[in-house]
Amino acid sequence: MKVQLEEIRPDADSSFRLLVTPKLHDFFFWHFHPEYELVYIEAGEGTRHVGEHMSRFQESDLVLIGPYIPHLNFDYGIKTDYEQFVLQMREDFLSGAFNNIPELASIHKLFEKARHGVYFSGDTRQAIGPRLKRLHMLQPYEQFIEILNIFQELATSPGQGLLHSRPVEQLYSQKEQQRLKRVYAFIEAHYQDAISVDQMAELTHLTKAAFCRYFKKMTLMTFTEFLNQYRISQAKRLLLLDKTVTEVCFDCGFESLSYFNRTFKKVAGENPLHFKKRHRLVLADFTSDKS
Numbered sequence: 001m002k003v004q005l006e007e008i009r010p011d012a013d014s015s016f017r018l019l020v021t022p023k024l025h026d027f028f029f030w031h032f033h034p035e036y037e038l039v040y041i042e043a044g045e046g047t048r049h050v051g052e053h054m055s056r057f058q059e060s061d062l063v064l065i066g067p068y069i070p071h072l073n074f075d076y077g078i079k080t081d082y083e084q085f086v087l088q089m090r091e092d093f094l095s096g097a098f099n100n101i102p103e104l105a106s107i108h109k110l111f112e113k114a115r116h117g118v119y120f121s122g123d124t125r126q127a128i129g130p131r132l133k134r135l136h137m138l139q140p141y142e143q144f145i146e147i148l149n150i151f152q153e154l155a156t157s158p159g160q161g162l163l164h165s166r167p168v169e170q171l172y173s174q175k176e177q178q179r180l181k182r183v184y185a186f187i188e189a190h191y192q193d194a195i196s197v198d199q200m201a202e203l204t205h206l207t208k209a210a211f212c213r214y215f216k217k218m219t220l221m222t223f224t225e226f227l228n229q230y231r232i233s234q235a236k237r238l239l240l241l242d243k244t245v246t247e248v249c250f251d252c253g254f255e256s257l258s259y260f261n262r263t264f265k266k267v268a269g270e271n272p273l274h275f276k277k278r279h280r281l282v283l284a285d286f287t288s289d290k291s
Contacts, residue, residue, distance in 0.1 A: 015093060016147065018136050019086040030219055032070040036089045036114055038150075039063050040125075040132045041074045043082035048074065050117045053163040062125040064154070066114035067091045069168045070220070077269070085132045087147065107148070110155035117163030124159035179204045180218050191231055192253045197223055232267040235260075239276045248272065 030049075042060045049072035050065055065071055075084050098108040110118070120128065131150055135143055154160070183200055200223060201211040215223050231252040238248045246257060249272075254260035264272045 015090065015144075017088040018143075019084075019088070020136050021082070021084050029073040029076070030070060030221070031073075032068050033088075034067045034091045036067060036091065036093060036111065037065045037071075038087040038089075038132070039065065039074050039084070040086075040129050041082060041084040042129065043075070043078050043084075044080045046074055046078050046082070047072065047076060048119070050163050051168045053117060060125055060129060062120040062128060063163075064110070064114045064118040064120075066111070066117065066168065069115070069117055083133070085129075085135070087132065087135070106155035107151045110151060113160075113162065115167035116165070117168065118154075118160055119163060120154060120157060120160050122159040124154065124157040128154065176214070176218065179214075183215070187227060187230055191227070191234060192251060194253065194255070195227060228263050229267060232264055235264060235272065236268070236275065239272060240279055245272045245276070 040060070040062045041057075043057075045056060045058050046061065048055050048057050048061055048063065050063065051069050051071065061074060063074075075082055094104065094107070094111075098104055098111075128150055131146065135146060138146060182203055186200070186203060187195065197208055197211065200215070201208045204211055204214070206214060212223065215221075215226070219226050221229070231254065235248045235252045238251060239245070243251070245261075249257050249260040252260070254263070261271055264270075264275070268275055270278070
């Protein structure tokens with residue numbers, strides 16, 4: 001995982017972006033962005049963590065997330081096969097049309113609800129999921145028309161609910177976002193070295209106590225928790241490149257093997273050696289199936 005504020009660019013010659021099963025299940029990606037996002041996932045079970053809302057889903061989930069609502073990637077921690085389809089739209093998507101085309105009134109109201117976070121259940125999820133799965137197969141104009149049809153159906157569906165009782169405000173000022181980018185960039189460049197909270201406080205021109213409050217507000221984690229999440233994501237990558245556990249431990253900035261093992265198990269749910277062996281078996285099975 002590359003830790004940063006997610007910057008979304010629409011697909012070429014398009015006002016939206018489609019992602020088909022982005023594989024982030026091994027990475028803790030707590031992020032926010034100014035775009036609207038419609039997420040559909042099929043999996044045995046998983047975690048829905050949007051803003052202050054946290055719950056588990058079974059078999060599938062369909063959620064519309066408004067701008068600047070922090071959320072965790074829906075596939076985080078999933079161990080079984082899954083499919084995920086993500087539709088991302090700029091914050092100004094259809095905004096001019098909303099004011100001039102009465103037929104879009106229902107969709108306009110849905111986008112206003114999206115600032116609470118909206119989930120869809122039952123028949124709605126079962127009807128819309130397969131259509132989102134086919135969306136990337138359509139031509140651009142057909143995609144746009146189908147997206148409008150999907151949003152119209154979602155807007156008028158009784159099978160919906162809000163994740164928050166009040167709209168999730170844009171919690172982060174431009175100054176706060178730029179400050180967080182500096183922290184992320186520093187972590188990315190120096191995660192192999194010792195990094196202290198005092199260094200981060202100096203980098204952000206805050207006192208140590210003020211930095212700790214600020215960082216917890218922005219990420220819902222302490223700085224140490226966040227740094228460990230990032231280091232473990234890098235450790236997974238290196239383990240899959242066949243480095244030894246000891247090599248990976250020190251390459252990722254951990255000062256002792258015992259602390260690395262404890263942290264890895266806490267974050268990943270298994271020790272690093274088991275993770276490496278499990279993925280090696282998966283790769284071997286995949287290779288044998290292809291031969």
